[in-house]
């Protein structure tokens with residue numbers, strides 16, 4: 001159970017004064033909610049950090065006020081001057097003074113009653129806003145604050161500025177923020193006292209208060225001590241959670257797989273190439289993991305085209321050599337089928353029996369596959385997420401490969417791991433996303449990693465060019481020449497953000513256009529909304545060279561392999577992220593022939609888009625591209641965190657993040673070493689921390705214990 005002290009923070013934001021259904025909706029837009037949370041809670045306000053401050057601390061006399069600056073004055077209200085009759089456009093003015101001079105408060109389109117209530121003649125008011133000179137007079141148009149002396153404390157001398165949304169004013173949000181901060185209870189300290197002292201960090205509660213009520217302008221900076229502390233809290237929670245999940249996975253009984261090498265040697269003979277050194281090394285690491293009695297959880301990173309499939313096949317053979325079964329899961333049906341087709345002839349020669357299971361296998365054929373799977377007749381099952389379904393039962397699953405893992409969520413990954421029956425299957429996750437080291441650590445902790453760093457021999461670099469949309473005709477002319485020489489072309493159509501329908505329309509339109517100018521029989525169309533059978537037929541026609549041009553939406557992004565395709569045209573390339581462009585380009589450059597990638601963009605280019613496209617032109621190094629992507633987009637997004645259900649930071653996007661992360665990781669390790677079940681006083685406090693940051697997977701673990 002979540003500790004009672006946290007209850008006020010996890011109450012709906014509607015429990016705050018001033019939040020009704022309308023404001024709640026606005027908050028939902030303005031705040032970043034974690035995945036699975038549909039309505040804002042008090043805690044979501046706490047993590048909504050300010051991005052700047054308005055400094056109202058200057059309290060000059062009226063005579064000393066500097067026009068153009070923001071200032072706060074104590075004034076006495078002298079008289080009200082409404083707009084003269086017949087001139088409704090003139091402002092409503094309220095003359096005020098202090099001992100040194102006069103200042104007019106100016107209101108356009110004013111509501112008279114409201115002003116009269118706020119500024120009764122003869123009263124003293126604190127006002128704050130931008131001072132202006134108007135002729136000889138000093139004035140302030142629409143003061144930001146007008147408060148009576150007894151409410152002086154409500155006037156924020158350093159007013160934090162938060163990201164807002166249309167319809168939600170800073171003032172309204174600030175009132176809610178204050179209430180939210182007041183709800184933060186005194187919590188048991190989960191950080192080491194010495195560490196806090198050494199860093200000069202305040203308690204959690206003080207840190208939150210300081211974040212939202214800055215005392216000096218430097219307080220609204222991720223480098224400030226209280227902000228660093230909160231960042232460290234979040235990182236520590238994440239690292240403890242990861243370490244716990246890892247600990248429990250490793251503690252689950254794995255199996256030592258004793259393999260003979262017999263099937264692998266047949267596969268090596270059947271493969272039309274020799275494995276690269278990277279592939280051999282990765283296989284060695286995988287084999288060692290499988291031979292060990294602990295659970296295996298390894299990430300195989302390799303750029304598109306680096307040959308991950310061959311590694312997966314050889315690794316699956318290890319499990320089969322030991323008399324068990326293996327599974328290979330792909331994120332899309334097209335890809336699952338392609339894997340099955342690539343693997344089938346090799347498997348045949350090595351005496352492996354392979355089955356295919358996707359959402360499309362239904363009725364009798366499906367029942368038949370399930371039967372052969374349960375009896376152990378199928379050695380290797382290839383499929384999509386259909387493999388997660390409970391009625392898919394293996395006789396003895398020892399090893400699972402998950403391809404292109406960033407498409408899957410953590411939960412799905414865990415679900416597959418439990419399919420091994422009494423012992424859990426070893427898992428190899430393959431990704432073409434070259435995840436930078438720091439992000440790996442954040443999202444996976446000390447996950448074991450193998451990297452394919454060499455490309456298979458004989459690959460030529462892809463020549464990448466940029467072309468503005470006005471030059472479309474030239475590009476098509478170029479294609480015509482290449483097609484005459486037998487080239488094959490992918491043409492990827494714009495990604496349109498809000499509606500899948502228009503993305504589709506754009507692809508259909510381009511398809512019609514190209515079919516018209518290049519010849520109808522040559523040009524195929526592939527998109528996500530097509531029936532699977534049609535998709536397969538189109539893909540097959542392209543793979544076999546019956547179609548020369550394949551117009552598609554981004555369905556081909558992941559993993560499809562047609563070595564004879566040497567040209568990749570990406571339309572509206574400025575709308576794609578770097579990682580996506582890199583993935584798409586990886587579809588070409590797989591054969592012996594020179595390949596090209598043409599990035600068509602619509603001018604004018606924004607600065608980030610321009611940097612992205614230039615980066616693409618300059619390098620093919622996936623790791624460099626990933627670093628740049630990280631720089632341009634910031635941590636949480638690189639992995640496509642939202643789709644995949646991976647954690648995003650709430651507060652920890654701070655400078656020096658890597659150092660904090662490394663410290664959090666060490667701290668988590670030490671803590672769990674001494675107190676694996678989190679039962680010591682500090683351990684108990686850390687549990688509260690895990691609840692606070694909603695590290696559900698870890699929480700489930702200690703609840704189960």
Ligand code: ADP
Nearest residue numbers: 273274275276304305306307308309310456561
């Ligand atoms: P990815 O890592 O993107 O999944 P694939 O496994 O699809 O890459 O491999 C891309 C292509 O490279 C395939 O055509 C595959 O047959 C080929 N390939 C894999 N390993 C080698 C190798 N060692 N030498 C030559 N070609 C290879």
Ligand code: MG
Nearest residue numbers: 308309403559
């Ligand atoms: Mg692949």
